[in-house]
Amino acid sequence: MKSKNIEGVPYYGLQQKLEYKARIAGCAVIYVDPKHTSQRCPACGKVDKKSRDRERHEYRCHSCGYSSNDDRAVAMNIRHRGLEKMKQG
Template sequence: MKQLAQRENRWMTDVNHRLAKTLVTAYGSHTLYVLEDLTHVTFNTDDLPKSLRNSHRSWSFFQLETFLTYKAQAIQSTVVKVSPAFTSQRCPKCGLIEKTNRHHDTHEYWCNQCQYRCNDDRLGAMNIESLGQEWLNGARHPKIKKLTTAG
């Protein structure tokens, strides 16, 4: 069992190295890579069989971030971490933040205010890219803020 875990760890390390290398090779120097800060994020594994729970907990976000950071710095590129809050709930067209607009089962986002529609992963990527633009414009810790209305 221990050998299997070690083999899986080596495989994951190799995947993370290859992914980081592919990114820096494809985009070159002076590139800004924007990642969600997933430091305290955990995934609910209660609905998975016990045999699969650990594999879903052990996805190595930190390792990938580390590899990408040192490879990016070597070619004068930058890695920035941004808050993941509301990145999958904010409409890029009208700015509405609404949790119910994201439909996990169909991987679709549909804004009930302006009717904007897209894949939910694409929506998250668009909002993360927007936070990267804010960072480039001088915001040191860009994040999406949900406005509350007084009522």
């Protein structure tokens, strides 16, 4: 497995630690496809690359007007995908 780094921590190592901590806490770890999670509006679902301003850390949907911190919008999209995956079983 090719290991990517997230803030200096090898991805595989982070994954192992997360799964270990989740097991202790009795929680499940759900992996989701990250595609477009930084471009998708968490309010209306519109995918638009121009909605995210990385320099200002802002997300502003040009379709419905929703705005938020960009990292928050990404987290909401990841959560949404996780919930959808749980519903599928």
